[in-house]
């Protein structure tokens with residue numbers, strides 16, 4: 001797992017053939033991708049971009065896993081090298097990352113708020129979106145998981161964004177482009 005993270009953008013997607021016979025606990029979709037953060041000005045562009053190297057240092061790393069079956073999806077994020085003790089807000093966003101922190105668009109929403117950008121708490125919450133907030137431990141590592149009874153729409157989710165604060169908003173510190181897909 002660590003080797004995959006060090007290698008940069010390494011994606012593995014495993015699709016079981018003929019999902020009908022798979023047991024309830026056996027995921028029929030699993031995707032894992034990892035990368036090291038670098039600034040948008042880096043000579044070699046990374047799929048993981050940091051906009052704030054104080055809170056998300058260059059060289060810190062992230063790994064995102066998506067797994068599940070129809071109507072049951074789990075997303076997990078693991079990080080290393082963050083600022084110890086800092087409480088990061090983290091969500092799945094709609095689009096891939098760019099040099100501009102705004103490139104990732106808004107949060108992925110299961111029920112899409114007709115008013116965008118969405119600020120309505122009926123839509124902006126951890127049940128309707130994928131929130132992966134974590135507080136970095138003393139060694140700078142962190143982990144969070146979210147499980148939902150729904151799955152991403154094709155092309156609807158493109159990144160994981162780290163924010164300065166928890167609770168749904170705040171400055172964008174970093175962004176990791178992730179090839180999310182429907183799990184069913």
Ligand SMILES: [Cu+2]
Pocket residue numbers: 090091092093107161163168169
């Ligand atoms: Cu966000």
